[in-house]
Amino acid sequence: MEHYNMNLTLKVWKQKNSQSKGSFETYKVNDISSEMSFLEMFDVLNEQLVHDGKEPIAFDHDCREGICGACSMYIDGQPHGPWQQNTTCQLHMRAFKDGDTIVVEPWRSSAFPVIKDLIVDRTAFDRIIQAGGYISVNTGNAQDANNLPIKKQDADDAFSAAACIGCGACVAACKNGSAMLFVSAKVSQLALLPQGQPERETRVLNMVTQMDKEGFGNCTNTYACEAECPKGISVANIARMNKEYLKAGLNTKE
Amino acid sequence: MALDSKIPQGEMDKKWEDYKAHVKLVNPANKRKLEVIVIGTGLAGASAAASLGEMGYKVKTFCFQDSPRRAHSIAAQGGINAAKNYQNDGDSVFRLFYDTVKGGDYRSREANVHRLAEVSAAIIDQCVAQGVPFAREYGGLLSNRSFGGVQVQRTFYAAGQTGQQLLLGAYSALERQVALGNITQYSRHEMLDIVMIDGKARGIIARNLITGELERHFGHAVLLCSGGYGNVFYLSTNAMGSNVTAAWKAHKHGAYFGNPCFTQIHPTCIPVSGDHQSKLTLMSESLRNDGRIWVPKVKDDNRKAKDIPEAERDYYLERRYPAFGNLVPRDVASRAAKERCDAGYGVGTTKMAVYLDFASAIKRYGKIEAGKPGNEQADEAGIIALGKEVVKEKYGNLFEMYEKITGENPYETPMRIYPAVHYTMGGLWVDYELQTSVNGLYALGEANFSDHGANRLGASALMQGLADGYFVIPYTLGNYLADDIRTETIPTTHPAFEASEKAVSDRINKLMSIGGTQSVESFHKRLGKIMWGKCGMARNAQGLQEAIQEIQELRKEFWSDLKIPGEINELNPELDKAGRVADFLELGELMCIDALHRNESCGGHFREESQTEEGEAKRDDSNFSFVSAWEYKGDSNWELHKEALEFEIVKPTQRSYK
Ligand SMILES: Cc1cc2nc3c(=O)[nH]c(=O)nc-3n(C[C@H](O)[C@H](O)[C@H](O)COP(=O)(O)OP(=O)(O)OC[C@H]3O[C@@H](n4cnc5c(N)ncnc54)[C@H](O)[C@@H]3O)c2cc1C
Numbered sequence: 001m002e003h004y005n006m007n008l009t010l011k012v013w014k015q016k017n018s019q020s021k022g023s024f025e026t027y028k029v030n031d032i033s034s035e036m037s038f039l040e041m042f043d044v045l046n047e048q049l050v051h052d053g054k055e056p057i058a059f060d061h062d063c064r065e066g067i068c069g070a071c072s073m074y075i076d077g078q079p080h081g082p083w084q085q086n087t088t089c090q091l092h093m094r095a096f097k098d099g100d101t102i103v104v105e106p107w108r109s110s111a112f113p114v115i116k117d118l119i120v121d122r123t124a125f126d127r128i129i130q131a132g133g134y135i136s137v138n139t140g141n142a143q144d145a146n147n148l149p150i151k152k153q154d155a156d157d158a159f160s161a162a163a164c165i166g167c168g169a170c171v172a173a174c175k176n177g178s179a180m181l182f183v184s185a186k187v188s189q190l191a192l193l194p195q196g197q198p199e200r201e202t203r204v205l206n207m208v209t210q211m212d213k214e215g216f217g218n219c220t221n222t223y224a225c226e227a228e229c230p231k232g233i234s235v236a237n238i239a240r241m242n243k244e245y246l247k248a249g250l251n252t253k254e
Numbered sequence: 255m256a257l258d259s260k261i262p263q264g265e266m267d268k269k270w271e272d273y274k275a276h277v278k279l280v281n282p283a284n285k286r287k288l289e290v291i292v293i294g295t296g297l298a299g300a301s302a303a304a305s306l307g308e309m310g311y312k313v314k315t316f317c318f319q320d321s322p323r324r325a326h327s328i329a330a331q332g333g334i335n336a337a338k339n340y341q342n343d344g345d346s347v348f349r350l351f352y353d354t355v356k357g358g359d360y361r362s363r364e365a366n367v368h369r370l371a372e373v374s375a376a377i378i379d380q381c382v383a384q385g386v387p388f389a390r391e392y393g394g395l396l397s398n399r400s401f402g403g404v405q406v407q408r409t410f411y412a413a414g415q416t417g418q419q420l421l422l423g424a425y426s427a428l429e430r431q432v433a434l435g436n437i438t439q440y441s442r443h444e445m446l447d448i449v450m451i452d453g454k455a456r457g458i459i460a461r462n463l464i465t466g467e468l469e470r471h472f473g474h475a476v477l478l479c480s481g482g483y484g485n486v487f488y489l490s491t492n493a494m495g496s497n498v499t500a501a502w503k504a505h506k507h508g509a510y511f512g513n514p515c516f517t518q519i520h521p522t523c524i525p526v527s528g529d530h531q532s533k534l535t536l537m538s539e540s541l542r543n544d545g546r547i548w549v550p551k552v553k554d555d556n557r558k559a560k561d562i563p564e565a566e567r568d569y570y571l572e573r574r575y576p577a578f579g580n581l582v583p584r585d586v587a588s589r590a591a592k593e594r595c596d597a598g599y600g601v602g603t604t605k606m607a608v609y610l611d612f613a614s615a616i617k618r619y620g621k622i623e624a625g626k627p628g629n630e631q632a633d634e635a636g637i638i639a640l641g642k643e644v645v646k647e648k649y650g651n652l653f654e655m656y657e658k659i660t661g662e663n664p665y666e667t668p669m670r671i672y673p674a675v676h677y678t679m680g681g682l683w684v685d686y687e688l689q690t691s692v693n694g695l696y697a698l699g700e701a702n703f704s705d706h707g708a709n710r711l712g713a714s715a716l717m718q719g720l721a722d723g724y725f726v727i728p729y730t731l732g733n734y735l736a737d738d739i740r741t742e743t744i745p746t747t748h749p750a751f752e753a754s755e756k757a758v759s760d761r762i763n764k765l766m767s768i769g770g771t772q773s774v775e776s777f778h779k780r781l782g783k784i785m786w787g788k789c790g791m792a793r794n795a796q797g798l799q800e801a802i803q804e805i806q807e808l809r810k811e812f813w814s815d816l817k818i819p820g821e822i823n824e825l826n827p828e829l830d831k832a833g834r835v836a837d838f839l840e841l842g843e844l845m846c847i848d849a850l851h852r853n854e855s856c857g858g859h860f861r862e863e864s865q866t867e868e869g870e871a872k873r874d875d876s877n878f879s880f881v882s883a884w885e886y887k888g889d890s891n892w893e894l895h896k897e898a899l900e901f902e903i904v905k906p907t908q909r910s911y912k
Pocket residue numbers: 293294295296297298299316317318319322324325326327328329330331332333334416417443444445446479480481482491492493496497499500536676677698699700701712713714715716717719
């Protein structure tokens with residue numbers, strides 16, 4: 001891999017807190033190595049800002065390995081930036097070239113209010129899980145794991161859905177701010193597994209009700225969520241959830 | 255205070271059964287009146303909180319991330335061990351126990367390790383019941399793989415995302431209890447002090463990281479599940495926020511710190527690429543199931559890997575350790591890589607890397623696939639393509655991660671890897687009940703020192719975190735709280751809460767008012783350089799003495815020239831980090847003191863003065879067969895307490911993987 005250095009202009013959303021109105025600020029960063037990650041480039045910028053006595057830019061991050069789901073930047077009009085199936089923390093600067101201007105915003109959705117700069121409040125996702133994203137089994141109540149064989153295909157599909165990192169890119173990508181991909185991934189995982197059957201119907205009904213309560217928008221099947229999902233969660237999960245929801249609705253009305 | 259490890263009497267394999275049979279119980283009506291604070295929502299914290307909530311205790315959980323699901327456990331890749339013997343390869347509770355004591359280089363407490371092995375199987379059952387999608391075979395049963403330091407296949411996994419799936423399982427159990435009203439969850443909150451009343455831990459001071467406000471929370475007991483402190487080295491595989499603060503505050507209130515110098519350096523990580531580097535990325539140990547590690551046979555060989563013929567490659571692990579080959583334990587593999595690189599055989603631009611090569615695995619798997627019906631036509635290229643598919647199914651996400659970071663395709667060219675700080679075996683000293691030396695204060699998961707001795711085996715941290723949370727603390731905490739049922743909730747207007755909050759607030763004000771010129775980050779980097787250079791993979795007396803001096807000076811500089819922008823009463827990540835680095839600057843000194851004192855090599859602790867002729871770690875059992883438990887006595891002042899280790903079952907010998 002050839003390495004190179006670049007000078008960049010950044011237009012970054014700055015917002016003091018949830019009450020204040022934000023605006024874009026322009027920054028210059030120089031001598032950025034193509035080997036750096038996008039967040040390391042932000043580290044350089046923040047060091048520079050601290051050095052100049054200015055406030056650094058606040059952003060969420062933790063694992064920097066694409067798995068915790070904390071990082072959440074809307075880069076040049078795309079959640080997590082230009083690379084496919086990738087998180088902000090795994091985006092590397094070789095995606096950019098010398099002289100580029102990069103625009104960075106927080107997730108935009110009424111269900112994810114901005115807390116500061118690029119940090120938003122995603123606790124709505126926790127509350128959706130609280131509504132039913134689990135199997136009700138107390139510690140110590142389990143039978144031997146191999147007493148419950150599960151078809152490999154089902155296990156694999158459940159795993160693919162369970163790979164969701166809860167970052168919220170799907171919501172940010174959607175023009176309606178819908179959380180269908182997130183919710184359907186959890187509903188699918190548990191609907192595919194035998195352990196999930198007893199609560200299959202109440203789960204989907206309660207999670208969808210909570211999702212609506214949180215103010216997420218409707219799904220109009222644009223599939224922007226799938227295209228921007230860093231973990232490649234499939235919209236097939238949404239179709240499955242719609243079916244689950246209909247079936248559950250019919251059954252509970254009887 | 256004398257150390258009492260409270261190991262139950264009786265035969266090794268009866269201790270835990272006996273303990274459970276005789277432990278004090280708390281009746282349901284009383285449980286509802288008892289409040290428990292859980293710091294941390296990783297595997298240890300989430301599993302503990304969920305289980306205690308289910309039992310009827312009133313629980314509060316705290317984490318500094320925006321959701322409990324983002325705790326660092328989420329990043330664990332390779333797998334979790336359990337003595338299920340599903341592969342019929344001779345595994346048993348005894349073997350898991352034995353492997354762990356030996357792997358820890360005979361510096362762990364046998365009784366704890368035995369209990370860990372005993373409960374390991376139930377962990378897998380519990381996780382499967384929660385819907386954790388472990389990898390399965392075509393017959394629908396669970397799949398296993400091998401990790402280092404063992405000769406059986408006992409590791410359960412979910413691709414390279416085992417920690418994620420286990421944590422999401424525990425998180426879902428936690429959220430269920432939140433919905434039921436048994437747990438109150440505080441995210442974006444950082445615990446900054448333990449509140450002590452009458453010699454017992456009775457609550458905490460936490461800072462709301464959004465508003466900067468300090469909050470007081472009462473608890474009949476406090477559980478620290480706050481993870482490891484590898485970030486004292488600045489560069490590590492830990493998440494950026496992982497820190498020692500919670501454990502350190504406890505330490506200052508009398509909780510002894512156990513074996514602080516025992517650090518695990520993981521052999522297979524992506525090498526440092528430059529000064530900008532903010533963290534290091536692990537390439538899971540599971541890769542050593544199929545990857546072969548090598549360097550060129552001649553020094554300073556600048557040819558590309560593929561241009562170096564087979565006969566000119568040195569598969570040094572296979573050469574030195576034929577019995578375990580590429581699957582030797584981590585400490586051994588790391589030192590061997592360092593030895594080759596220091597001797598001038600390293601590869602890549604920095605020469606501080608070795609190859610991890612999948613070419614032969616791809617060929618081997620390809621041939622197996624080609625032998626299956628329908629694939630008979632495969633030619634050489636076809637076989638390779640089939641083999642790549644198999645490797646992709648096993649390690650796809652790790653290969654992708656490698657390519658994103660380095661820009662190189664590991665299916666075509668071998669990975670370049672180098673050891674990096676990964677895990678801390680040391681931590682708060684706890685007794686058999688996981689109680690620290692402070693009454694009512696417990697430590698679980700990576701935050702305690704308990705089960706891994708001087709070196710942790712792969713896939714055993716997830717096991718330990720969940721064992722502590724699901725299966726140990728539900729019993730041992732009751733034993734303490736049963737005597738506490740008459741203690742009413744203490745109002746947080748109590749003078750102890752007031753004093754504690756004031757101390758926290760004073761310290762924050764002090765940090766903010768330094769008004770110097772250097773950033774937190776720059777101090778952290780400098781501390782990391784000292785630690786890695788002098789208290790890293792190899793340590794010696796002179797270097798450690800220098801390090802102690804340098805850290806003391808750096809700490810002085812920190813407190814006189816630190817610059818923190820922004821305000822106290824707002825979201826201020828620089829301030830959060832300053833508090834954590836201030837604690838690392840104290841911990842670093844204690845680690846060096848401990849490493850200096852332990853004048854032997856064992857596991858990950860390699861004192862250059864103490865090695866065999868072949869350069870292996872040489873223990874000194876007659877002088878150092880103990881746990882070092884350090885008591886805080888004031889600035890740069892600690893008193894050492896020793897917990898003697900007695901080995902009833904696994905008799906210490908020179909560890910051999912040859
Ligand atoms: C990259 C990587 C891969 C790994 N892979 C494996 C593997 O395959 N198998 C294996 O067995 N082990 C693995 N490990 C080790 C294992 O993941 C950890 O040891 C384990 O997950 C630690 O769990 P824990 O619950 O103790 O702590 P953590 O998961 O680190 O959780 C700590 C919690 O404490 C909270 N916290 C910390 N301080 C405070 C404070 N002051 N106030 C409030 N909250 C606080 C945090 O918010 C967090 O919720 C891996 C580690 C790494 C780094």
